[in-house]
Amino acid sequence: MSEFILATRALKKAFGAHKVLDGVDISVPRGEVVGLLGPNGSGKSTMLNAISGFLKPDAGEVLLSGQPVTGLESHAIARKGLIRTFQLPSMPHRMTVRDVLTAGSRTGANLGSIFKRAQQESEIEDLLVTFKLDHVANQPASSLSGGQKKLLSIATALRAQPQVLCLDEPTAGVHPKLRNDIVDILTSINARGVTMVIVEHDMGFVRNLCKRCLVLDRGSIIADCPPEKLSEDSRVVEAYLGKAIERGGVRP
Numbered sequence: 001m002s003e004f005i006l007a008t009r010a011l012k013k014a015f016g017a018h019k020v021l022d023g024v025d026i027s028v029p030r031g032e033v034v035g036l037l038g039p040n041g042s043g044k045s046t047m048l049n050a051i052s053g054f055l056k057p058d059a060g061e062v063l064l065s066g067q068p069v070t071g072l073e074s075h076a077i078a079r080k081g082l083i084r085t086f087q088l089p090s091m092p093h094r095m096t097v098r099d100v101l102t103a104g105s106r107t108g109a110n111l112g113s114i115f116k117r118a119q120q121e122s123e124i125e126d127l128l129v130t131f132k133l134d135h136v137a138n139q140p141a142s143s144l145s146g147g148q149k150k151l152l153s154i155a156t157a158l159r160a161q162p163q164v165l166c167l168d169e170p171t172a173g174v175h176p177k178l179r180n181d182i183v184d185i186l187t188s189i190n191a192r193g194v195t196m197v198i199v200e201h202d203m204g205f206v207r208n209l210c211k212r213c214l215v216l217d218r219g220s221i222i223a224d225c226p227p228e229k230l231s232e233d234s235r236v237v238e239a240y241l242g243k244a245i246e247r248g249g250v251r252p
C-alpha cells in the first residue's frame with residue numbers, strides 16, 4: 001500500500017498563457033489534515049478541481065493510494081473515495097435538506113432491506129443534529145443561508161464515506177460561532193481516519209485543524225511546514241501573509 005493516500009506529480013494546468021499550476025508536487029500521508037493556502041487567484045481551487053476530476057490537468061499525475069486517477073471523471077474519482085466540496089455550494093430547488101442528504105448516500109439507490117433503510121435514516125438524523133441543520137431539515141435546501149449550505153455540503157460529502165475529503169473554504173460565510181463546531185466535527189471525522197485537504201483563509205481555523213500547510217504561489221508550492229512556522233518563512237510572508245494581513249484578507 002502506498003505511503004501516501006493522495007499525491008500529485010508535476011501537475012500542470014494553464015488557462016491560455018496563464019500557468020496556474022506549473023508542475024505541482026504534493027504528498028499527503030493517510031490520515032493527515034493538510035491546509036492548502038495561498039493568495040487569491042494562486043490556484044487553490046484549480047488544484048482541488050484537478051485532483052477531484054472536475055478539471056483535466058494538462059500534464060502530470062494524480063495518484064490515489066499510489067494508483068493513477070489523472071483525468072478520470074469526478075464521479076469515478078468519488079467512487080474511489082475522494083470527495084470535494086465547493087466554495088459556493090449550489091443546492092437543488094425542489095429538494096429539502098433531508099432529501100439532499102438522502103440522495104448523497106453511496107447506497108441510496110440500493111436499500112435492499114428494512115435494516116439498511118433504518119440505518120440510513122438514523123445516520124441522516126445524526127448528521128442533521130451534528131451539523132445543526134435539524135430545525136431546517138424539511139425546508140428547501142436552496143433556501144438555506146450561505147453558511148448552512150456549506151454545512152450541508154460537508155454533511156452530504158460525508159454520506160459518501162470518503163477516504164479523502166477536499167474542502168474548499170469550509171468556513172467562508174459560516175457564522176463565527178459555528179466555525180468552532182466545524183473544527184470539532186472535522187477533528188472527529190479525521191479521528192476516524194479520513195484524510196483532508198482544506199483550502200481556507202481563516203488562519204485560526206487552519207491552526208486548530210492542520211498539522212501541515214502547503215502554500216501555493218505563482219504555480220508552485222513555496223512552503224510546506226506546520227502552520228506555526230508560516231510566519232517565519234519570508235516567501236510566505238511576502239507572497240501571502242504580509243499582503244493579506246495588510247488587506248485584511250487572512251481571517252485571523
Ligand SMILES: Nc1ncnc2c1ncn2[C@@H]1O[C@H](COP(=O)(O)OP(=O)(O)OP(=O)(O)O)[C@@H](O)[C@H]1O
Nearest residue numbers: 015018020038039040041042043044045046047087
Ligand atoms: N475556467 C477558468 N478559465 C480561465 N481562468 C480560470 C478558470 N478557473 C480559474 N481561472 C484562473 O486561474 C487562477 C486561479 O484561480 P483559482 O480559483 O484556482 O484561485 P484560488 O487560489 O482558489 O483563489 P481564491 O482564494 O480567490 O478562491 C485565477 O487567475 C483564475 O482567474
